Amino acid sequence: MQQNYQQKTLGILGGGQLGRMLIQSAINYNIDIHILDPDPNAPCKAIAHKFMRGSLTDYDTVYEFGQNCDVITIEIENVNTDALEKLVEEGKEVYPQPQLIKLIQDKREQKQFYKDNNIPTADFILTENKDDVISNLDFLPAVNKLGKEGYDGRGVQILRSADDLENAFEAPSLLEKLIDFDKELAVIVSRNKRGDLVAYPSVECAFHPTANLVEFLFAPANVSLEIEKKAKNVAIEVIEALDLIGILAVELFVTKDGEILVNEIAPRPHNSGHHTIEANFTSQFEQHLRAVMNMPLGNPDLRMPAAMVNLLGEEGYTGDALVEGLDEAMKEKGVYVHLYGKKITKPFRKMGHVTLLNEDLDVLKSKAKKIKELIKIKA
């Protein structure tokens, strides 16, 4: 029979680079994409079938946007979930489910959820204010995380000793045992309404020393089969416990004694899956579309080892973005440039990424560092 998802309109809350790459995939299926974003120059603006400028956190705006869509999804968690719940009541399909977005928006609820579901995660204490944190001096060294609205490294800080306590968050937050981890992995899992479930091979993330952003990613992760299996199983546990429909990126710590702990999750395409566009049989963006539109899920296998380099706005430059070094980088075999169409650069702003393909993981590591040196986003 005729596949009715082609006649459905998919609304995406957020019009940034994730929405932009979702649109690139949706074009292959004739799916009309509507975008809601507050930025009149959002990366999705020119390529969306319909672009509505407006607040993602305003009830009326989100509710009105959803009226013209059959299916609604997100590319950022900070959205008005009450409006989404209302849309579900009125028969719209919203994936990930609004109550799950709400749960994940609050890192405190997220952590409690892991605990309640026996999902391995670092020990933690919930704190309501700065004094709460100070009263837990003996819990240090720890990571102090704002409950809500932290993103791209903001709202997260390490408190190593009493001297750091003055920086403790005054708002409801979370104090998490600092894990002396061996590696940081990410596993992307996906489920559709039919209940199909697939897990991507784990990837290894290297974070920027100061910006607390992924700087490099390597796929596959350089771990034992046993760790790989454990990591996948934990990610599957999480998506099943949530009963989530869509894609879920699960960030994991591998401790020195081979334990797997869930760090954080994102119920949408994620930076740790950008390489899948060229490196895997099915990209995370197509997979998310397949999941939320209830198509069959695609095969997640890796076609070739890959590295991903985030192109972050250079420190000390703010203004109209100028990209340096692209030509030199593009000459190489297996180098894939993705620019996000952002006119303005700021220090550490995600302006694009580059994926590298090569059979040899060591070659990938040196090439990734070379790309990082070569391409600079200035103003």
Added chain:
Amino acid sequence: MQQNYQQKTLGILGGGQLGRMLIQSAINYNIDIHILDPDPNAPCKAIAHKFMRGSLTDYDTVYEFGQNCDVITIEIENVNTDALEKLVEEGKEVYPQPQLIKLIQDKREQKQFYKDNNIPTADFILTENKDDVISNLDFLPAVNKLGKEGYDGRGVQILRSADDLENAFEAPSLLEKLIDFDKELAVIVSRNKRGDLVAYPSVECAFHPTANLVEFLFAPANVSLEIEKKAKNVAIEVIEALDLIGILAVELFVTKDGEILVNEIAPRPHNSGHHTIEANFTSQFEQHLRAVMNMPLGNPDLRMPAAMVNLLGEEGYTGDALVEGLDEAMKEKGVYVHLYGKKITKPFRKMGHVTLLNEDLDVLKSKAKKIKELIKIKA
């Protein structure tokens, strides 16, 4: 230094599936795409930065369209080349070069060009009208091709015997010796302004028995290294003889005695290169962008053997397109669906394509046939 091509606007004459796939690639480089097409529902309409409705063959329309672009290219040959030559005079960059588009528009001039440049091609006679053809009865069996405006199989017919002569074209055309070929290959070559040149591995085309359209494509072509080398060399000879900037698809016959003859050429992304999106290190669409924007050319190597199946409108159906069998097809590993966003289907209209990846060419052949049976475009 900063790569100025990101600030250039690329105008494309034609807003069909080729333009649509060019846009999918251009998004990665922040290149603004303007589209000119007479169809208000052209596949590019919703995803182009600017869409202008108008005739591709009208001087004033093409000239006006070009005013707002820095670089202009085509996705169909039947355009007004006088307007393009005027735009070049006024400092616009137009690739492929207008005089080459003009040459290729006329299959008679095309053939004469091969002859003048000692490029191997089937013997031919130029005919001005039906009587000319009839007076060349002894040249049969032959292929009778209209000089101008034949496309997607139209304007081409086989004249086997005297009985067929009544169908001979009344317009200026060409009578080409019918080649008893062993295989039909296509080789895509590309050149940029810097003079870099790359050639893709040859592919094997299987045509539809009646519609004279590519039905299946297999990459790599199942030919000897010697034939592969010969085919590439001929394709390189052609692009160098033309001094063309952009991408050039060269359709070739391999005769029973291993001779390579040029059949036809297309100075743009071509149906014989659709598989390169998933199967090669650089897709033909990105390669065309790189060439016309004078970026470094990308590596053309095959990553994995592939088959491509054209999704043609089913015979007997005209109207709002309904796609059957997608779900079943999408379940398989290494199956890539590309729908072109055409609302209306007609018999043999190109509505989309599917690329299949698999290490085994025999598996690809059987899977390609299965996809053909599975996916039907009806109304």
